[in-house]
Amino acid sequence: xxxxxxxxxxxxxASTALKSVVASFTVAALSMGVAQAEDRLRIGITxxxxxxxxxxxxxxxxxxxxxxxxxxxxxxxxxxxxxxxxQIAQMQDLIQQNVDAIIIWPTNGQAVVPVVRQxxxxxxxxxxxxxxxxxxxxxxxxxxxxxxxILQGQYSAEMMCDQLGGEGQIVQITGQPGYTTAIExxxxxxxxxxxxxxxxxxxxxxxxxxxxxxxQRVMEGFLTKYxxxxxxxxxxxxxGVGALNAAKAAGRADEIxxxxxxxxxxxxxxxxxxxxxxxxxxxxxEDARNALQTAIDVANGEDVPKLNYxxxxxxxxxxxxxxxxxxx
Amino acid sequence: MKASLPMSNSSTVATDNRKRVLQFLGxxxxxxxxxxxxxxxxLTTDRFLSTGNLLTVLMQVSILGTIALGVTFVVIGGNLDxxxxxxxxxxxxxxxxxxxxxGPTQAIVLTIVFTLIIGAINGTLVGxxxxxxxxxxxGMLSAIQGITLIYTxxxxxxxxxxxxxxxxxxxxxxxFGIPVPAIxxxxxxxxxxxxxxxxxxxxxxxxxxxxxxxxxxxxxxRNRMVFSTYLLSAFTTACAAIILGSRxxxxxxxxxxxxxxxVLAGVILGGTSLLGGSGSIMRTVIGIxxxxxxxxxxxxxxxxxxxxxxxxxxxIILAVWLDIAAKRGRLLNDF
Numbered sequence: 001x002x003x004x005x006x007x008x009x010x011x012x013x014a015s016t017a018l019k020s021v022v023a024s025f026t027v028a029a030l031s032m033g034v035a036q037a038e039d040r041l042r043i044g045i046t047x048x049x050x051x052x053x054x055x056x057x058x059x060x061x062x063x064x065x066x067x068x069x070x071x072x073x074x075x076x077x078x079x080x081x082x083x084x085x086x087q088i089a090q091m092q093d094l095i096q097q098n099v100d101a102i103i104i105w106p107t108n109g110q111a112v113v114p115v116v117r118q119x120x121x122x123x124x125x126x127x128x129x130x131x132x133x134x135x136x137x138x139x140x141x142x143x144x145x146x147x148x149x150i151l152q153g154q155y156s157a158e159m160m161c162d163q164l165g166g167e168g169q170i171v172q173i174t175g176q177p178g179y180t181t182a183i184e185x186x187x188x189x190x191x192x193x194x195x196x197x198x199x200x201x202x203x204x205x206x207x208x209x210x211x212x213x214x215x216q217r218v219m220e221g222f223l224t225k226y227x228x229x230x231x232x233x234x235x236x237x238x239x240g241v242g243a244l245n246a247a248k249a250a251g252r253a254d255e256i257x258x259x260x261x262x263x264x265x266x267x268x269x270x271x272x273x274x275x276x277x278x279x280x281x282x283x284x285x286e287d288a289r290n291a292l293q294t295a296i297d298v299a300n301g302e303d304v305p306k307l308n309y310x311x312x313x314x315x316x317x318x319x320x321x322x323x324x325x326x327x328x
Numbered sequence: 329m330k331a332s333l334p335m336s337n338s339s340t341v342a343t344d345n346r347k348r349v350l351q352f353l354g355x356x357x358x359x360x361x362x363x364x365x366x367x368x369x370x371l372t373t374d375r376f377l378s379t380g381n382l383l384t385v386l387m388q389v390s391i392l393g394t395i396a397l398g399v400t401f402v403v404i405g406g407n408l409d410x411x412x413x414x415x416x417x418x419x420x421x422x423x424x425x426x427x428x429x430x431g432p433t434q435a436i437v438l439t440i441v442f443t444l445i446i447g448a449i450n451g452t453l454v455g456x457x458x459x460x461x462x463x464x465x466x467g468m469l470s471a472i473q474g475i476t477l478i479y480t481x482x483x484x485x486x487x488x489x490x491x492x493x494x495x496x497x498x499x500x501x502x503x504f505g506i507p508v509p510a511i512x513x514x515x516x517x518x519x520x521x522x523x524x525x526x527x528x529x530x531x532x533x534x535x536x537x538x539x540x541x542x543x544x545x546x547x548x549x550r551n552r553m554v555f556s557t558y559l560l561s562a563f564t565t566a567c568a569a570i571i572l573g574s575r576x577x578x579x580x581x582x583x584x585x586x587x588x589x590x591v592l593a594g595v596i597l598g599g600t601s602l603l604g605g606s607g608s609i610m611r612t613v614i615g616i617x618x619x620x621x622x623x624x625x626x627x628x629x630x631x632x633x634x635x636x637x638x639x640x641x642x643x644i645i646l647a648v649w650l651d652i653a654a655k656r657g658r659l660l661n662d663f
Contacts, residue, residue: 206632212576213576224384
């Protein structure tokens with residue numbers, strides 16, 4: 001938030017003692033808060049872990065920009081730093097402040113359900129952004145805004161099936177165990193692959209924790225273990241590039257097709273070089289704008305679909321010129 | 329050794345033998361555990377015992393192992409260094425980011441300098457101000473993570489021209505078929521083993537960790553020695569970061585997360601006492617290799633890699649138990 005300036009009458013007081021400085025700031029802050037409550041929608045957001053990756057950082061920047069463009073909206077932007085306990089406390093703070101809507105990027109889809117319910121009971125609509133909360137919490141949320149991760153997994157399965165010509169032996173490197181995005185992409189991928197490509201054999205899956213170096217190590221293990229690998233599906237491009245690094249080091253990159261999700265700049269570049277074969281284009285800015293719009297609609301009492309997805313198209317070497325290189 | 333003390337005359341031959349076995353296990357248990365590990369995995373997976381796979385594991389552990397070399401000195405000196413995880417993140421981000429901005433050579437030099445500065449801060453706080461090393465380095469763990477995030481504002485950093493930089497040498501190339509990371513790791517291990525055992529510096533590190541007061545009375549500057557061990561662990565961490573940056577050609581902000589505990593696990597597994605005063609570089613290397621082979625072997629067997637955490641824990645408990653048992657001469661303690 002911008003600096004809240006105490007009014008001049010407070011200023012003279014403030015110069016006399018430190019206490020009154022604090023008091024004047026508090027008064028000014030309170031009066032600001034009240035003023036905002038009168039004419040603007042107040043929307044609070046508690047994010048997962050800004051700064052831990054470029055996606056979340058770009059998301060926050062885009063969210064603030066989008067909010068700044070709206071005169072009718074004031075936002076409280078918080079970040080849980082990946083800590084569930086802190087996120088629950090932030091949710092409780094936002095409930096106390098009685099904001100008009102809360103956006104939550106869950107640090108843990110299961111653990112935040114009780115506090116989401118608390119907000120619901122307090123009459124504050126909750127919009128879940130980016131990755132959904134557990135089934136048990138679905139009754140308490142107004143809407144989920146984010147990518148359709150199951151569909152993304154399905155897209156990757158379709159691209160894999162298509163480019164392998166319907167047969168081959170593949171391996172999978174998944175995201176962090178327990179993370180909804182990871183679980184959904186894996187499920188979408190595996191189910192769709194079995195459906196449309198029964199002759200593609202998924203030999204093994206291992207978690208790569210969204211970490212490129214770990215994915216590289218996992219892939220090195222796969223390369224030792226299997227003489228034939230025709231394709232690799234990674235839960236995101238960051239890990240996908242790790243897998244590609246490993247295959248290149250082993251001199252086997254030419255015989256393998258690489259697919260991922262959440263197209264990263266490194267994945268985009270590898271695709272330009274012809275080494276990487278497909279991904280799903282997911283813009284964090286689009287993600288943020290969609291969440292804000294959904295929250296505004298919900299706060300205004302409009303009808304919003306329960307699952308409010310934003311578009312995440314397939315990107316391959318053939319159509320990549322239609323997309324800008326991702327900023328992260 | 330102890331078996332030749334006059335006391336042993338009174339004990340029966342059986343207890344004597346048992347003590348000898350236990351002492352042998354305590355001394356060489358880690359080596360036996362290592363061989364046992366290798367045996368189990370080579371019997372259960374046919375791919376395990378191939379030159380290619382062994383070299384892959386050696387390369388994979390080189391990052392962890394290189395850090396552990398420096399940390400071994402810190403631990404022998406009677407302190408801990410838990411900051412190496414985020415120090416690795418910091419240094420990797422720095423070397424990758426600076427690579428494109430100022431060139432590889434300058435990036436490497438600057439990374440080593442900045443990492444050493446952080447090591448010097450640790451060393452000053454623990455060595456000269458005599459603050460508790462656990463608190464200092466645990467605090468440093470978060471502080472450096474914060475610095476890294478501020479530096480990058482959360483963005484991933486990548487090296488643009490990955491194909492044509494000689495920086496690839498450290499993480500991606502091999503000499504006579506041996507990966508360069510492994511050569512750096514083993515090379516540093518040999519040098520530091522010699523430093524630890526054959527130089528005055530090494531003996532002083534043992535002395536301050538074994539009995540700081542006695543060391544001080546013998547004219548050893550404890551402050552300066554502790555300070556140097558932290559510089560050393562910062563230096564080996566910088567080397568590990570150069571390997572990691574070159575291997576991945578990019579870095580996430582939290583790439584070193586959790587390394588501090590894995591490093592410590594390797595050091596403990598190698599039998600270095602957490603109380604200081606004893607330990608060995610070569611045994612740390614074996615400890616780290618065990619960690620690496622457990623991870624690799626379980627992966628080849630098809631278990632998820634996090635099964636290694638459980639197995640590692642069991643192996644550490646066994647190693648520590650054997651160590652204690654050897655010292656008191658029996659497997660179970662009397663109540």
